[in-house]
Amino acid sequence: MPVTTRTQDTRRVILDTAQRIMAHKGYSAVGINEVLAEAGVPKGSFYHYFASKDAFGEAILKSYFADYLTDMDRVLAHSGQSAAERLMTYWHQWRETQSLDECQGKCLAVKLGAEVADLSEAMRLALKEGTSAVVDRIERTITEGLEDGSLSVDGEAREVAQALYDMWLGASVMAKIHRSLAPLDTVTAVTRGLLHL
Template sequence: MNGKTRNTKQHILDIGYQLVLTKGFTGMGLSELLKSADVPKGSFYHYFASKEQFGAVLVEQYFARHLAAMQQIFAQPNLSNYDRLLQYWQKWLQHNSADCPHGRCLVVKLASEVADLSEAMRQAFLVGTEQIISTLTGALEQGQRCGEYQLSDTRHCAEVLYNLWLGASLLVKIRLDDSSLQHALQATAQLLGKQH
């Protein structure tokens, strides 16, 4: 793929991401996407076989970016494992707060909307959420090995935390405030409370 091709495809994905955050997947018309991206219909179908395939690629790219950001946080050498995990959740809070006009979590925005409509997108969400939970599990195991906390089941804890934060992010959209995220941060700190 040459530079121009990659740039055009990425431009369509970037514009689509912003539209999806605002309008949802079904609410974003293809003609609106093409007009906003200033590309002809043929260009879209050159890169994507369908709107559904475009959606699956959008979801995959979202998770790739999210996972890269997680890895960057968890690789910081001067922080304890506990502090790295709390930093990850603090960043989650910042990016999903009521101050963000449409929120940033694509799982909260789209998963319930598209899971019944598109198997390809449901699978992309399934793979991506599993990768996040596995990455969290690895971070918890590392902290456990260092003796920072005692957890009977790191995988279970990772799932509980991810579920907690997804639910809290959804409540932000309903309540239009950050109280649920603040409660999630407190519950996370308590759950991961360092052993002394």
């Protein structure tokens, strides 16, 4: 195996392991040694893959959003469904991932957002870029729904997309606080109302 491929594979294992652990514990509570031990990577090699813990945190978020957006694109591109149906499938999937053992690595924006935004400008910007890309996709699907007649909104598609994403993030935090899916059920109903479904 070429050295470059092995390096990329090891880097990916470290990022995937960190994402899984941090989804449960947060960023600050997880040490680099814990991640490396879980990943089976020698302790001394961390700085071969990442310049600092902040660079590591930024890489985790970028990797998370790359995977998340790929999955989101798959859901929203499903042929044979109206834009409204695809968008509601996305929200349903969101609800389901929030209900799995504290989301098992599926919700780093929820888990780490408030924690790391003040710790590192690089991580804040990675979060901003990733969440903006999510809102872009929601906006695009709303626009498609306006065109295919499967939904309607009061106001601009971008504003509604941002409001929906903000509501779902907030509901996800409240679901964690209350250990209940009720906030997500409420926001599902509000979403249907905002999209006139």
